[in-house]
Amino acid sequence: MFLKAAVNGGRSTSEHPGVPITAAEIAADTAAVVAAGADVVHLHVRDERGGQTIRPDALAEVLREVRAAAPGAVLGTTTGLWTCSSPDERFALVKAWEVLPDFASVAFSEEGAAETAALVVARGMRLESAVWSMADVPALLASPTLHRNERILIEPMDPDPDTAVAHARAMAAAVRAAGVGCPLLYHGEDATVWPVLRAALADGHQIRIGFEDGTALPDGTTAPDNRALVLAALRAGHAPGTPSGVL
DSSP, X not given: OOEEEEOOTTOOTTTOTTOOOSHHHHHHHHHHHHXXXXXXXXXOXXXXXXXXXOOHHHHHHHHHHHXXXXXXXXXXEEOOGGGSSOHHHXXXXXHHOSSXXXXXXXXXXXXXXXXXXXXXXXXXXXXXXXXXXXXXXXXXXXXXXXXGEEEEEEOOOOSSHHHHHHHHHHHHHHHHHTTOOSOEEEOOOGGGHHHHHHHHHHHTOEEEEXXXXXXXXXXXXXXXXXXXXXXXXXXXXXXXXOOGGGO
């Protein structure tokens, strides 16, 4: 089973006091989730006011601290447009990165996604392309980097769990029908986290868990930290009935 830990995203400490914000906090959480069994870690860098940023200096500070605390950890970050002012600024910032993550994700719901994805590949990072709805799939399938993806992220934005699962499966089917053979990863958000995760396991795909996606354990109680979420996801993956190809 392949598990990505998404340790913070845009979630605030008002939503959970354990969300890692500073470089030191992100480093400590990364070390904890990797020790617990996460295969890779996805992190969002924060600026001085707690907002998300992809500024080269801020990214470099976090990556250096995380790599010191968790040597060998495989690290990725976002290129989401919410971290900057425009597609042009995003492109310039990613081009200016001096300390590189191992992988970067690009959402094909956003303007300039294909150009950013090509830049990620050209700079030697591994690429993750993401689709949020069926409307994003044509742009992904038309992208020059389609067959350069490390994995494709299936990220249904529907708040209803059953709808989110159905849409995740529809997006995955469309991607596979186009001949894409790289791994797929499903993940949900808040109420859909565990239903979508279980669907990914049932379908033989990769999974993601962490405070970026939600703060609740499968029984609905609040997780104390990212490590607890990772351990719960690993237990779900090894539960009776999990397809053998996932393990």
